[in-house]
Amino acid sequence: MxxxxxxxxxxxxxxxxxxxxxxxxxxxxxxxxxxxxxxxxxxxxxxxxxxxxxxxxxxxxxxxxxxxxxxxxxxxxxxxxxxxxxxxxxxxxxxxxxxxxxxxxxxxxxxxxxxxxxxxxxxxxxxxxxxxxxxxxxxxxxxxxxxxxxxxxxxxxxxxxxxxxxxxxxxxxxxxxxxxxxxxxxxxxxxxxxxxxxxxxxxxxxxxxLSPGALVHIKSGTSLPLEQFVSSHSSQAQALAGIGNPQRFFNTLTDLNLSLSKQVEFVDHHQFSAEDFQQFDDQQPLLMTEKDAVKCRNICPDNAWYLPVDGxxxxxxxxxxxxxxxxxxxx
The missing domain is CATH 3.40.50 (Rossmann fold)
Known part of the structure; x- marks a missing residue:
């Protein structure tokens, strides 16, 4: 903080x-x-x-x-x-x-x-x-x-x-x-x-x-319900958030029984660069908000997903x- x-x-x-x-x-x-x-x-x-x-x-x-x-x-x-x-x-x-x-x-x-x-x-x-x-x-x-x-x-x-x-x-x-x-x-x-x-x-x-939807792979646009995501990947993941209250997003992920090995906060409206992703393990899924994903499609790694939510x-x-x-x- x-x-x-x-x-x-x-x-x-x-x-x-x-x-x-x-x-x-x-x-x-x-x-x-x-x-x-x-x-x-x-x-x-x-x-x-x-x-x-x-x-x-x-x-x-x-x-x-x-x-x-x-x-x-x-x-x-x-x-x-x-x-x-x-x-x-x-x-x-x-x-x-x-x-x-x-x-x-x-x-x-x-x-x-x-x-x-x-x-x-x-x-x-x-x-x-x-x-x-x-x-x-x-x-x-x-x-x-x-x-x-x-x-x-x-x-x-x-x-x-x-x-x-x-x-x-x-x-x-x-x-x-x-x-x-x-x-x-x-x-x-x-x-x-x-x-x-x-x-x-x-x-x-x-x-x-806020009702979470299926996780979406940022590069391909493929969506997976949480159960399928966990079975095909892992319940352990990394997360980042560049929103007003990042902890809200991290809490949402843990409430979905995802275990976060790393969570990184950025300031709201952060302009991401490729260097921002170098601190993450490319062997674990990297999760972010949909708001962050719209800025990262061309620079994020292949293991990046976003979680859409509906009010x-x-x-x-x-x-x-x-x-x-x-x-x-x-x-």
């Missing part, structure tokens, strides 16, 4: 050193929000409904599985849905960038590429979310899901869904940089839905579980979510 994360989640003394910067962060972010409320900064309403899927904390909360879940939910209603994202970690020559089959994670960022490959819907990335939305509207989208963007108040929204990490929750409860929060927990009182990813959901929160809500929560969407988005 990085030193800054120890300050956020383990009550490290460093948080007290950073507290003055957190007060400055609170002041500036509060002034910005009030500027939008008073009309000093202009908000833009696009011609189709916008659903924000975001968080009040720093990464690793599980937004991407929820975005994919929502896309598939809306597709079942025969709605043309598109996704916009900042495209963090990517760098394109021009924005807005509309993803296609040849778009790399280096251009668009890992999460947008993952969403595009999983859902096969229009995905547009760029720093100007209003322009991104206008591009999606031109592509025929009837509803737009914004991956992140809760604090992007320039874009008006019809519905806000916030994801929280049920295990880490809000850490020490402080704002950046002394804590992991972009906004205070009181912000949750003004959103439409709070989804708790893992851990124990609190009253009023929906509970999300799942209970039937009651899904019905409640559908009612909210019908009321606040589709009507």
């Amino acid at each position: 990085r030193l800054i994360e120890q300050a956020w989640y383990q009550q490290h003394w460093l948080k007290w050193m950073l507290l003055p910067l957190s007060l400055l962060f609170w002041l500036l972010s509060s002034l910005r929000k009030w500027a939008f409320r008073l009309g000093l900064k202009k908000q833009f309403k696009v011609s189709v409904p916008v659903i924000i899927v975001g968080n009040i904390g720093v990464g690793g909360n599980g937004k991407t599985p929820v975005v994919i879940y929502l896309v598939k939910l809306l597709q079942r209603l025969n709605i043309n849905v598109g996704v916009t994202s900042r495209g963090y970690g990517g760098k394109a020559d021009n924005y807005p960038l509309t993803l296609d089959n040849g778009t790399s994670a280096q251009q668009a960022g890992d999460e947008p590429v993952l969403i595009f490959q999983r859902c096969n819907v229009p995905v547009v990335v760029g720093p100007d979310r209003v322009k991104n939305c206008q591009q999606l509207i031109e592509l025929g989208c009837q509803v737009i899901i914004s991956d992140d963007g809760l604090q992007h108040y320039r874009l008006q929204r019809d519905m806000e869904i916030v994801i929280i990490d049920g295990q880490r929750r809000f850490g020490n409860g402080w704002l950046l940089p002394a804590g992991p929060l972009r906004e205070l927990p009181s912000r949750l009182n003004n959103v439409d839905v709070v989804i708790c990813n893992g851990g124990q959901a609190k009253t009023g929160e929906m509970s999300l579980t 799942v809500l209970s039937e009651a929560d899904e019905q409640h979510l559908l009612q909210l969407i019908n009321t606040r988005v589709l009507n």
Whole structure:
């Protein structure tokens, strides 16, 4: 765990050193929000409904599985849905960038590429979310899901869904940089839905579980159910993760009765190189997340596999979510 994360989640003394910067962060972010409320900064309403899927904390909360879940939910209603994202970690020559089959994670960022490959819907990335939305509207989208963007108040929204990490929750409860929060927990009182990813959901929160699928060989695309994977390979494996909460992925693997001989953490959105794989044994399977795999297909070793996961809500929560969407988005 990085030193800054120890300050956020383990009550490290460093948080007290950073507290003055957190007060400055609170002041500036509060002034910005009030500027939008008073009309000093202009908000833009696009011609189709916008659903924000975001968080009040720093990464690793599980937004991407929820975005994919929502896309598939809306597709079942025969709605043309598109996704916009900042495209963090990517760098394109021009924005807005509309993803296609040849778009790399280096251009668009890992999460947008993952969403595009999983859902096969229009995905547009760029720093100007209003322009991104206008591009999606031109592509025929009837509803737009914004991956992140809760604090992007320039874009008006019809519905806000916030994801929280049920295990880490809000850490020490402080704002950046002394804590992991972009906004205070009181912000949750003004959103439409709070989804708790893992851990124990609190009253009023929906509970999300992550359901693992069959392991996929990165180079060939061959998929194997866990039982077949273990019988043809081994229950012992190595693992890496470059996500917001790597330990969540490692715990998932051990919960599947896989024994990890080595586990290596990278920072979220890490740009992998061939050298990163030299520390692993090529005689044991190497497992990673799907988010990492979209960046590694051309550089990973032949023993590399990824584990896809799907976000799942209970039937009651899904019905409640559908009612909210019908009321606040589709009507």
